[in-house]
Amino acid sequence: MGIVAACTVVALAVAIVCGLVIGPTSIPTWRVVGDIFAHVGVGHDTLTSTQSTVVWTLRAPRMVIGLLAGSMLAVAGGTYQGVFRNPLADPYLLGVASGAGLGATFAIIDISHGNATPTWTPLLAFVGALGAVAVTWLIGGRSMRANTATLILAGVAVASLLTSAQTFLLQQSNAESITLVYLWLLGTLSNAGWSTVWLVLPYVIVCIIICVGAGRALDVMSVGEEESRSLGVPVRRVRFIVIAASSLGTAAIVSAVGLIGFVGIIVPHIVRLLVGTSYRRILPISVVFGAAFLVFADTVARTVIAPSELPLGVVTALIGAPVFVIILSLRRPVAV
C-alpha cells in the first residue's frame, strides 16, 4: 500500500513535469523545473518571457485541467463501482454522457454555419448531464423498493432515449455541425485555459472530497444493502449523496473537456488490483493515479502526430487497455 501510494505520487510529479516540458517549443526540463520552484518562492525565474508564456499560459492550464479531469473521472468511476457493486460501472452509467452529448449537440447545431463550437456549449452540456442523472434518479432511485439494478436500468433507458434524440438532431443538421459534435464527443483538453480551470475547480474539489470521504461507507456496503443497513449505514442516503457528487463533478468535467472515456472504468480497476478491495485505499489512490494517467495520456495525444492531435479518448484506451491486461494477468481475478 505505502509503496503503491509513493509510486503513484512520483508518477504524478513526472506527469506534471512532462505536461509542462514536452511540446513543439523545446524548453529544457531544468529550466521548467527551476521556474516551478521560482513560482513557489524558491530561487528565481529561469524562463525567457516567451518560454514563460508557453509554459504558464498554454501548457499549464491544459495540464491542470488534465489533472482535474483524470482525478474526477477516476474517483467517480471507483465510487460508482462501489455503490453499484458492479465492475462495469463507470462515471457515465446514469446518463451523464448522453445528457451532456445532447446538450452539446443542441448548442452546436444551433449555429447554422461556421466552424467554431459556440461558447454556451459547456453550459448546455452541463445542464444536459445533470438533467439526465436527475431523470434517471427520479425513475429508478426514489422509491423505497428501488435497488441499484433498477437505477442502472433507468440509466440505460434514459441514455438510449437521449442518444436517439441526439442522433435525430444530428441527422437533421449539416456536415459541419456533425464534425464539430463528433470532435466534442471525442474529448480534448486543447481548449482549456485558466478560466476553464477556475470554473471547474470548485466542483471537482468538493466532489472529490465527498467521494473519498464515502470510502468507509462503500466498504461496509460491499456486504449488500440489507446487511449494511443492519450494521448502521443509511444506505439510501449514502447512495444519493455519492451519486449526486459523482454526477456533479463528472458533469463539470465533461462540459469542459468533452467525453473522455476509459479513465473512469480502468483506473479504479488498476488501483484495486494493486492495493486490494478497500475503497478507503482505492478512492484516494485513484484520485492521484487518474490525474497522472490523464496528463500523461494527453502529453502523448498532443505530441505523437504533432502539430495535429490524437483524440484523448483514443490514447487513454490505447495506453490503458494493455496496462490493464498486463496487471490483470499478473494478479488475482477482479472482485468488487
Next chain:
Amino acid sequence: MSSVEVNELSVRAGSKVLISDVTLSFEPGTWSTIIGPNGAGKTTLVETIAGLRRPSHGSVTILGEPLADMNERARALKVALVPQHPVVPSGMSVYDYVALGRVAHHGLFHTAGAGDRVIIESVLERLSLVVFRDRDVVTLSGGERQRMVLARALTQSTMVVVLDEPITGLDLRHQMDMLELMKHEVRDCGLTVIATLHDLTLAGQFADRLVLLDGGEVVLDGTAGTVIRSDELAKRYGMNLRVVDVDGSDVVVPVRQ
C-alpha cells in the same frame, strides 16, 4: 422490562399478507426460536424485528424505544442480525469483516479505536477465529464463515441478536457448535436471542421458548417442551411427527405416512 415488544404487527408485500396481527414480547437473557413450515413468515418476522422491513400495521419496540423512531445507526446499536444468506465480499480479511460490527459505534468517518479493537479481539478469541484473522473471507469453509458472521453480529455489542437460519448448510457438529456458542453468549451476557430454525429437535434443545408460526399468525407460543409435544405441530407441518425422549432431550422424528 421486555427487551423486544412486537405489538399487533402486520407486514404486507403488495396485497399479500406476510405477517398478520402478531403480538409477542421477548425477555432479556432468553432464547426464543420461531418455527413453522416454509412460507409461514418466520424470516419476515425476524427481519422486521431487525428493522429491515417496515410494518404495514403495528410496531416493534426495542428496549423501550420504537424501531420506527430510530435511524439505521441507532438501530444497529440495539439489534444485530445474522442473515440467512450473508454476502461474503471477496478480498476482505476476516478481521475487517468482523470489524464491520463496530461501524455503528465509531461512525463512518472514524476508524476503530482502541476500545473497538479490544472488543473485536475478544470476539475473535471467543469464536476461535484468531487463526483466520488475515485470511480472505471467501477462503473460509461453511462453518468458519457462519462463525465469522456471528462474530460480526456479536461485535455490534447489542442486547438483542436476531439469527435467521444460522445453521443452514452446516454439518451436524458445526450446527451444534454454532448453537452452543450462541447459547454461551445468551448465558454470559444476558442477550435476547430471537432465531428461526428448521430443525425442530435443535430448536427444542436450544430455545427457552418456541413460537410456532403458520400463515403469518402465531399458532403456539410456549416453553420448548410444550410446543414440541403439541399435536398442533404435526398438523401445521402436515405430516406425522413423533417426539422421542433420548437421555432427557426431546427428539422430533418424522414418520412416513
